[in-house]
Amino acid sequence: QKEVEQNSGPLSVPEGAIASLNCTYSDRGSQSFFWYRQYSGKSPELIMSIYSNGDKEDGRFTAQLNKASQYVSLLIRDSQPSDSATYLCAANQAGTALIFGKGTTLSVSS
């Protein structure tokens, strides 16, 4: 059974702090990894994708991938109250559907 595991949280951080979200996956054949943000009552929206070991930065967001440890993370710098949402980690092999984790709820307090 291919699985993606996330701590459900909630993760609470003060405004301006760094939020760190983590994810592990069971399928060593996974090639592509995605972070989605989902606001309450809305559908998931893609934040970042990562395919190679190391870091990938996009604005305030940094995705990190370590295939040896089967670990993916998302760092959010200068967290804002508008970042409060559920963050979904997903993984797949080429041509197959994404497998999602249960999501981590982030709460940013002002």
Add this chain to the structure above:
Amino acid sequence: EAGVAQSPRYKIIEKRQSVAFWCNPISGHATLYWYQQILGQGPKLLIQFQNNGVVDDSQLPKDRFSAERLKGVDSTLKIQPAKLEDSAVYLCASSSGQFRNYGYTFGSGTRLTVV
């Protein structure tokens, strides 16, 4: 470009009734997915289409769920008969051949409540 269209947005039915959901993907997207998201959980794949062929329906409860994608464009998902545990948001997503770079685009979802 227009996004993934889904209808209806909300549906309330009684158990043992039937219901159908409709999805129109982004123009030109060959791959279409239906996911079920139960409150507090991540989306779970029900079925994946490539054009009008099924790629993966291993998690579709085939005794009550069915899906089709005629002409390789829009798709319908049907539940008959519905059970209380089918209460969830049903998400449709599509992707192009450049899936690896862009991931999925989700529709707004259909929230189903079975009473």
